[in-house]
Amino acid sequence: EFYSCDKLDSFLSQNVLLLEIVANASFTGDLWIGETSSTYGGGEPLYSSSFVSGFMWLDKLGIAAYHHKKVFRQEFIGGKYSLLDNNQKPLPDYWLSLLYKQLVGTHVLNVDGALEKGRDVRIYAHCAKYPYPKGSVVLIKGSVVLIISVESLLLILKQLSH
Numbered sequence: 001e002f003y004s005c006d007k008l009d010s011f012l013s014q015n016v017l018l019l020e021i022v023a024n025a026s027f028t029g030d031l032w033i034g035e036t037s038s039t040y041g042g043g044e045p046l047y048s049s050s051f052v053s054g055f056m057w058l059d060k061l062g063i064a065a066y067h068h069k070k071v072f073r074q075e076f077i078g079g080k081y082s083l084l085d086n087n088q089k090p091l092p093d094y095w096l097s098l099l100y101k102q103l104v105g106t107h108v109l110n111v112d113g114a115l116e117k118g119r120d121v122r123i124y125a126h127c128a129k130y131p132y133p134k135g136s137v138v139l140i141k142g143s144v145v146l147i148i149s150v151e152s153l154l155l156i157l158k159q160l161s162h
Contacts, residue, residue, distance in 0.1 A: 034072035043080030062124030
């Protein structure tokens, strides 16, 4: 369920509604978002703190990057969807958050269809942060995060075209 299109689209639908409310209020400031859980009542036992929740978390970060300045997690420690368990051991979403924070720059690249519902393949692209070479791109697909330099990307595209 954590990687079904319907479940992933629930945040997209809520985000569209939020953006409509903000537009109607003529708000022009930075948008921050928190309490984005798609599993209510403290999460799903055995799933919310496991690797499978990473599909949902990275999808939310990818969608939110188009409109929101900051994204906050509600639970930091001890909850079913927290970043750390009761013994302060990092859970999978902690590592994905850390990786995202260290790699992803502030410039979001437009990916056709990235904000459409019902997508089986969900890909987001961002410019990479320093110290990666200028022109490096961070690609997020499912729970996979890749950094590709422009030179590498051009080489791959050249090989694919043959």
